[in-house]
Amino acid sequence: MxxxxxxxxxxxxxxxxxxxxxxxxxxxxxxxxxxxxxxxxxxxxxxxxxxxxxxxxxxxxxxxxxxxxxxxxxxxxxxxxxxxxxxxxxxxxxxxxxxxxxxxxxxxxxxxxxxxxxxxxxxxxxxxxxxxxxxxxxxxxxxxLDFRGYPAKVRLARVLGELAASYGTPRGDEVVIDIRLTQPELATLIGAAETTVHKVLRELRKEELLETRYRATVIRDLTRLRRLADLADA
Incomplete structure (x- = not known):
């Protein structure tokens, strides 16, 4: 084929x-x-x-x-x-x-x-x-290792940074991860309570690092997110 x-x-x-x-x-x-x-x-x-x-x-x-x-x-x-x-x-x-x-x-x-x-x-x-x-x-x-080495906010930033690198779609200055990730799913993925994820997402939105949309997560500033996540430069 x-x-x-x-x-x-x-x-x-x-x-x-x-x-x-x-x-x-x-x-x-x-x-x-x-x-x-x-x-x-x-x-x-x-x-x-x-x-x-x-x-x-x-x-x-x-x-x-x-x-x-x-x-x-x-x-x-x-x-x-x-x-x-x-x-x-x-x-x-x-x-x-x-x-x-x-x-x-x-x-x-x-x-x-x-x-x-x-x-x-x-x-x-x-x-x-x-x-x-x-x-x-x-x-x-x-x-x-992240569970033991980083607080929840950094763990979430690390996961989102890796997802953006692997599955994100650049759109202008943003990177769109076209996956609907619920707060309970993010909580299990980073090993945190759902209330903690809710708080962290609110902080990341306030800092203009990301935006949550229907069935998508938008990384508004990938460079700053990766810096928060302690990830090497892409």
């Missing part, structure tokens, strides 16, 4: 962005293309299905429910990324999270056997997927 129109430049750290053109075309030839509407559930926690979804466009949220019933936002995934690859690779445990569409999106449904066969014959794809998983582990480790 030809690559989807308008996606010749996938995010550099996504799976598709790491691959050479021949390997990327071979991966894109797998499976069947499907479309999802806003808020559609792509994968559901606890299910035993084994396929993987290769995201071609759009954004998703990855959430999990723990034993006490609390819901946690674990990650965001965008075009070029995969979701569900762990179940497809190990084939022995139920889905560990639910994946929901943040807006209309397109993906390819790839069966686990087809993915494993490609990984065996294409070491480049196998290595790229390993690097993607390593990046996700680093993200999780940074969040754990």
């Amino acid at each position: 030809t690559e989807p129109e308008g996606t010749e430049e996938w995010p550099a750290r996504s799976l598709l962005g790491r691959l050479s053109s021949p390997a990327r075309r071979e991966l894109l030839d797998l499976g069947t293309e499907v479309r999802f509407d806003t808020d559609a559930v792509l994968l559901r926690q606890g299910m035993n299905d084994r396929h993987v979804l290769l995201l071609l466009s759009g954004l998703t949220k990855v959430v999990a429910v723990v034993e006490n019933g609390e819901t946690s936002l674990l990650a965001v995934r965008a075009g070029g990324d995969t979701v569900g690859e762990m179940a497809a690779i190990d084939g022995c445990a139920p889905r560990s999270a639910t994946v929901t569409a943040c807006g209309p999106l397109t993906a390819r449904v790839v069966h686990d056997g087809a993915l494993r066969a490609l990984l065996m014959r294409r070491p480049e794809v196998s290595m790229a997927l390993t690097m993607v998983v390593a990046d996700r582990l680093r993200w999780a480790n940074r969040r754990r």
Whole structure:
């Protein structure tokens, strides 16, 4: 198949962005293309299905429910990324999270056997997927370290700064993160109480660092936000 129109430049750290053109075309030839509407559930926690979804466009949220019933936002995934690859690779445990569409999106449904066969014959794809998983582990480790090393305001700024770098769309002097992140989701993502997140967001808006809109967060001054977040210059 030809690559989807308008996606010749996938995010550099996504799976598709790491691959050479021949390997990327071979991966894109797998499976069947499907479309999802806003808020559609792509994968559901606890299910035993084994396929993987290769995201071609759009954004998703990855959430999990723990034993006490609390819901946690674990990650965001965008075009070029995969979701569900762990179940497809190990084939022995139920889905560990639910994946929901943040807006209309397109993906390819790839069966686990087809993915494993490609990984065996294409070491480049196998290595790229390993690097993607390593990046996700680093993200999780940074969040754990942030819990101990930074106050809530800095933790939130760090998460928003990283989301802006990975998924933000520059519009003039602003960067728009086209993901509806609720205050409870932000609270679980940074390990803070919802009331604390409410207070921090109010402070960031007052300082004109960000603005919250319907289904989007707008970073009004990314340089100052990254400085607050103690992040290296982009």
